[in-house]
Amino acid sequence: MDLEFTAEEKAFRDEVRTFIRENLPEGTRTRMKEGRGTTKADMVDWMKILAAKGWSAPRWPKEYGGPGWNAIQQYIFTEEIQLGHAPDPQGFNISMVGPVIYTFGNDEQKKRFLPSILDCSVWWCQGFSEPGAGSDLASLKTRAVRDGDHYIVNGQKTWTTFAQHADWIFCLVRTDPDAPKKQMGISYLLIDMKTPGVEVRPIQTIDGGVEVNEVFLTDVKVPVENLVGEENRGWDYAKFLLGNERIGIARVGASKAKLRRVKELAASVPLGAGTLMDDPRFRSKVWETEVELKALEMTQLRVLSDIAIRGGKKPHPASSVLKLKGSEIQQSITHLLMDVVGPYAIPKSDGVEGSNEPSVGPDWADAIAPGYFNYRKVSIYGGSSEVQKGIIAKAILGL
């Protein structure tokens, strides 16, 4: 057992850290650090910078344009990205649709889609969830009916993150409603968002932002060559995706960066003759969160060590706590930020870009409450905490 990374791994970490420091545009860094989210341009510019370096798809093999990193390098890269307040590579392109295409797609699809996925010149979004299919995804109803060389798609997707930015959507659609099991009649279809019949309607979330959308599909004509893999095997491809994102799901690096910010801001908030960091009750909450984050980080490293040595064919049992505990910690840090901002959580900014009105309270204050509201999502998306607990109970404890 050994906690230390090797000299080569440390050199790699320094290389990544330096690259991020020197190449991440300042505006993006500031928006990320202040928890204000990124614009489409922030993400696309950053993806082009990463792609030019060959780093936009950390988990991809070399033959498809990835850097061919091992598990430890991938981990270090992700950690540095998050610590450096840089956006993670665009997830729908890089972690979701890309790997499905290079694993299950045909040569034509690989040639056609992978290059623009890599540098995000085509933005993808995910069409999985539906109004009636959330945690129980396999009950999805969007229907695709074969008609000559096309599928005719009808249905509704929801919670579609950044559909407003997207050029293409990868969808799970039902192609065989009579299959013996609901998982069996589902196909994986790629749809151009410009196709007639695709309509995006924004959903404003409680923080006031618009990250997610409803996507309505009405008689959308999709060429059959946009089917990935075999018809009715889409569920298997989607499941493959879920297993694809084990390391990084805990977002340890992002939580570390946010906790640093908690301490930095608390040291700037006046309290009595000193600052909030002089309040032992507040500090104690910070240390408790730091301990939990360290325990999560060590758990993540155990999983990583297992993947590095055994190839990760069989998931390490501890991997099942990463999402559950990771989201809990992310949420408690956003609540700590609420404790930091205190009364200046109250005003809501007018949201007008370039407004000349001075901010009420510190200039960072207006993003704190929306950040807290927004982060309630992390224990809901990607398999809610209840789903995670159910998985642990069944798959690990055998209940």
Add this chain to the structure above:
Amino acid sequence: MDFELSEEQQLLKDMVGRFMQDRYDFEKRKGYMKEPAGFSDEIWAAYAEQGLLAVPFAEEDGGIGGGPVDLMIVMEEMGKALALEPYLSTVVIGGSILRTTATAAQRSALAEEIIGGACKLAFAHAEPKARYDLAFVETKAEQAGAGWTLTGVKTLVMYGGAADKLIVSARVSGGATDEAGVGLFLVDPKAAGVAIRDYPTQDGLRAAEVTLSGAEAELLGETPDAMAAIRQASDEAIAALCAEAAGALGKSLDLTVAYIKEREQFGRAIGSFQGLQFQASEMFVELELARSMMMYAAMASRDPDPQERSRAVSAAKVQIGRSAKRLGEKSIQLHGGVGMTMEYSIGHYFKRLSIIDRTLGDTDHHLAQLDAVGGMAA
């Protein structure tokens, strides 16, 4: 970066695990507790035979030359069995102090006795007014000819009544909480001026109050300046306690899951109810976090930088304390009434876990330790 056990370590784990399974089921443990010392001399002799008492000692002293991960492995297996013996005080704390403080002659003589099973140690350090402050030492040491005499009161000395030798901290100079001026001494518990009041602890182990009235003592090492060694030994002991706790936590979850799979109410196994499943899953999360910190503490417990070392160890103790409470309390709740009975094992795991949280600094104490060094500095 690697969290794997080496081949030798895996063999050690299998060996200790098998031994505990064969010799230490819960019913046998009840018998061992009734023996005069509160544990089984036969088991202690068997530990010696298996080489478990030799783990941390250097090969030149007849030991195996094992490190903190080896001790972690042994302690985790012992935690699963709720082992009673003074392994922590003799092998973990004794091993650390002999390594850091004793002269070569003292070390090789004592190591030989310990490894052979002839010498059990107790660490008489805490004092009634100290709570968890390691530097609080009022017991006085005075030079008397070639030797020393000690006067003072030591409290909560684990297995002070069964020990063949006491390692006692005492002050040669300075005020009650000064870092300088504290020595470590060897005391024969049967010597004149040593009064020992032996008593049971809540978790079925034994401890003692030790009163020293001009008791004869032998200084460990050349100079009475041992606070750094005491802190080092305490950190290694905490890392070992974290491993013992992780073992007890793992067994508590196993027992609970087995119970709720079997116990039927309303015509079905109670483990089929989601309300119980979720609680069991939350227990699993606590267990894995505790295991991770057990490994972290073991790897950090010999860090040459004392601040980094104690930061890591305090963090681990905080996590273990939290996990012990959250998992332990649920383990009783999910067992229902049977969890309340002295006869059934789960309550004994809960009690040991609760006492581990109060040993060598509780959660609040270690949060205060972290506060003193500015948190995890992450």
